[in-house]
Every structure is written in structure tokens, then in C-alpha cells.
Amino acid sequence: MKDSAVSKRIIVSRDTRTFIMNAFKCKEKAVWAALNFHTDSHLAQRIRSLALQRGGVLVDGNTPKAEPVYDTANNTMMQSISDSVVIVVNFTDGTACLLDSGKVVDKLITPSIEDFMQLQQRAQKLAESHN
Numbered sequence: 001m002k003d004s005a006v007s008k009r010i011i012v013s014r015d016t017r018t019f020i021m022n023a024f025k026c027k028e029k030a031v032w033a034a035l036n037f038h039t040d041s042h043l044a045q046r047i048r049s050l051a052l053q054r055g056g057v058l059v060d061g062n063t064p065k066a067e068p069v070y071d072t073a074n075n076t077m078m079q080s081i082s083d084s085v086v087i088v089v090n091f092t093d094g095t096a097c098l099l100d101s102g103k104v105v106d107k108l109i110t111p112s113i114e115d116f117m118q119l120q121q122r123a124q125k126l127a128e129s130h131n
Contacts, residue, residue: 008037009035009036010048010051010058011057011113011114012054012056012114016056020050023050030043034047034048035051057114057117066079066080075091076091081123081124084130085099085127085130086098087120094109095107095110096108096116096119098122105126
């Protein structure tokens with residue numbers, strides 16, 4: 001089922017993978033194959049559904065391609081999604097802010113990888129809404 005041109009997958013935490021293995025009494029390999037869309041059995045569909053319910057992030061190859069710019073002097077990282085939509089991470093206080101035309105639209109404090117990826121997806125949708 002896996003199409004090598006498409007990097008579709010669901011990203012979850014280690015705790016969520018363990019929870020899924022216990023919930024479905026399956027091995028890590030089965031969870032990995034389901035989350036990476038290598039299988040499409042009824043079990044794989046149920047694994048993906050539970051992963052998304054527990055906060056997993058679907059990555060379908062449409063995540064922002066903007067390269068982050070690191071400012072080590074100010075301990076920040078900025079990812080420009082468009083001319084007006086920007087994500088700024090402050091490593092000193094652990095915040096990640098989504099800005100639209102300089103105004104804070106969303107702010108996360110010490111986000112997980114899943115949270116940050118969801119913020120990137122929101123930023124992409126916001127940028128697309130301006131077109």
C-alpha cells in the first residue's frame with residue numbers, strides 16, 4: 001500500500017505507541033506499519049483512528065517547506081510560512097507563537113513535537129486563506 005513518493009504517516013509519542021500496542025494487543029511493528037500507511041487492514045485502520053484520537057499528527061507531505069532561521073544571539077527560531085504568517089520559537093522561555101501580520105494568533109508553551117507540527121499546519125492553512 002505504501003507509495004514511496006508520498007511520505008504520509010501519523011506521528012505519535014512513545015506513550016501513545018505503547019498505549020496502542022496494549023489496547024490492540026499487538027506488536028510495535030504492527031503499530032509502526034499502520035502509522036506509516038504500509039498496511040491497510042481493519043486493525044491498521046483502527047490503530048490510525050486511535051492514534052489520531054490521542055493527539056497524533058497526520059503528515060501527508062503538505063507540511064510547510066519553509067526553512068527555519070535560527071538567531072542564536074536572541075535564542076530564537078523563525079519559520080516564515082508566507083509574507084505575513086510566521087512561527088517564532090523562543091528557546092529561552094519555551095514558547096512557540098504563530099503570528100499573522102505581526103499579531104499573535106496562537107501561543108504554545110513548551111510544545112511537544114506533535115503540538116508544533118499542528119501549529120505548522122494551522123500556519124499553512126492561515127497562509128493559504130490569505131491567497
